[in-house]
Amino acid sequence: MANDSKKKEYRFDTKKLRAGYDPKEHNYAVSPPIYQTTSFDFRDVEHAKALFGLRELGNLYTRVGNPTVAVLEQRVAALDGASGAIALASGMAAISYTLLNVAEGGGRILTSPYLYGGSTDSFKKVYPKFGIHFDYAKNLENPEKLAEEIKPDTKAIYVESISNPSGVLLDIDAIAEVAHAHGIPLIVDNTVATPYLYNPIAHGADIVVYSATKGLTGHGNVIAGLVLESGKFNWQSDKFPHFSEKLYTLRDIHENNRSYLEVFPEFPFTARIRFNYLNYFGAALSPFDAYLVLIGLETLSERVAKQVKNAEILAEYLKNHKYVEWVRYPGLKESPYYELAKRDFPKGAGGLLAFGFKGTTAQREAFLDAVELFKYHVNIGDARSLIVNSPQTTHSELEPDEKKIADIPENLIRISAGLEDPEDLIADLEQAFEKAYV
Known part of the structure; x- marks a missing residue:
């Protein structure tokens, strides 16, 4: 969901407890309730039309959105200074939906060799079968030479802010400059750092992914993931035609087809994940698991x-x-x-x-x-x-x-x-x- 917590700007430790939640909207419950329901009643036929036409954002079916999950999304978006966020059933779902969304139709990702092993293995086993190939950068620690490794069909640069397991740090600011000079986004896995230690968006990242299973929750009792976007990257580019594609499912009240950029100008990346990948691939985070992440965040x-x-x-x-x-x-x-x-x-x-x-x-x-x-x-x-x-x-x-x-x-x-x-x-x-x- 979009980050709507900008009514008053609070500091980090206040946001981790309060952002994205107004008790008045939830029967004055102090702790965010667990909305353990598959679906939600419509007010009337017009309400159903508005929700299905994405002319109104609201609760329709828990696979694509749920009030408990929405609080989590808005809270983490507030911590990271993101324009939008989506919570998913695992960190690997966050990575896979992100990479499929950015390189849909095929292309290359320039990536770090210093990554979680599951990421590296999936990069060689899974994505090439979908036309997405990975190049391991030799100059990440020398960003002035990194541009030489960007190819015409490179769709993004992907790194970890603190690498697992060796603790490699990169100059994210410099890498972001190279990425933006070539019209591609920088994706940062911020799992190890958490937003408490590092804010990738403030250093130029366009997309941030988390395995919320780890430090965000911190108690070893939930599997969850998140994708966030800065809202600053220009997706209206020949490199990313799928964001400008006009779709019947996004039509307006006059039956005009629209694109994700038109309907969700502030957060097109996470909106597209929600209504394409989450909707049809289905790695939905349960309301109870979202609640566990929220409780963990309180002591982050x-x-x-x-x-x-x-x-x-x-x-x-x-x-x-x-x-x-x-x-x-x-x-x-x-x-x-x-x-x-x-x-x-x-x-x-x-x-x-x-x-x-x-x-x-x-x-x-x-x-x-x-x-x-x-x-x-x-x-x-x-x-x-x-x-x-x-x-x-x-x-x-x-x-x-x-x-x-x-x-x-x-x-x-x-x-x-x-x-x-x-x-x-x-x-x-x-x-x-x-x-x-x-």
């Missing part, structure tokens, strides 16, 4: 601030450890991304870090089996601290050459810092190291 700042602090403490502990080969965390002074972290992430560079285990495969696996307080599984951004061997799990789909390009060595261990006492976390790692080297 407090959670992420503590996770950042714990990640910083763990990185400092690990960087001098005798059983650790290296540590990757953008907040470390030794990191090649430290200056970017200081410039673009004043609240911290996230709760994700990775280190190289110095030992044999058997010792590495014994270490993972020995942790007690850390939880060994593949989520990130949880209130609980998590640990995993990414090359063998979350990025196991990558072939050896792909891991090399992504700079993911086999001894990499990823930590997602939670909210526990950092001294307890350090003690847990220490006892696990000692057991692994017995």
Whole structure:
């Protein structure tokens, strides 16, 4: 839905609690109600005509829109400064609908090699069968040369603001300038950072995607995704003719066919996802799951601030450890991304870090089996601290050459810092190291 929370401009921590919700419109309920219904009654025949003709926005069928889900969409749009947002059933649905929407009919996406493994694997397995191909950029860290890699049929640039698992940071502002100079949008996956640490739209991004499963919700109890748009990109271009296509389903009261740009000028990208991809592919977020994300958002700042602090403490502990080969965390002074972290992430560079285990495969696996307080599984951004061997799990789909390009060595261990006492976390790692080297 469109972001209608601009009546009064509040700061971040107020928005995360209040944006997109007026209790007067929901029987004065303090917490957003869960509208657990498949569909909604029409006032009359004219109301039904207006809704189906998209001449009036409202609740028709929960697959394409629901009041609980709408509060979530408007709240996150307010946090990101977006003109529109759409909530979906998973982060992968957010990525796939975004890429299909931007490159419909075929084309190329210039992307980062530093991505979540599932994204990379889908890029080679799924999208080429739909005529969408991916080029892994060699100059993302040298944006002045990036233009050389943009081809005539390149439809977008796709990156992560903080990469999973290695914490690679990019100069998003400079990349956005290159993208816009060539008439293509910049898409940023902001899952690791969350809007608390980083606002991609303020740095030039046109589309932002989230796996709300992770830090946005923060409790490991829901699968959800979001797509947001800046409202600033010009989709009226020969590169994107599908946005100017006039459709019968968008006709006005005089039966004139209209385009998404005409009907939804402020948020055509997310509107097109809603009424094309969500409507017909159906990855709808349930009202109950939307409610869980909303509850998680209420503590976003407090959670992420503590996770950042714990990640910083763990990185400092690990960087001098005798059983650790290296540590990757953008907040470390030794990191090649430290200056970017200081410039673009004043609240911290996230709760994700990775280190190289110095030992044999058997010792590495014994270490993972020995942790007690850390939880060994593949989520990130949880209130609980998590640990995993990414090359063998979350990025196991990558072939050896792909891991090399992504700079993911086999001894990499990823930590997602939670909210526990950092001294307890350090003690847990220490006892696990000692057991692994017995």
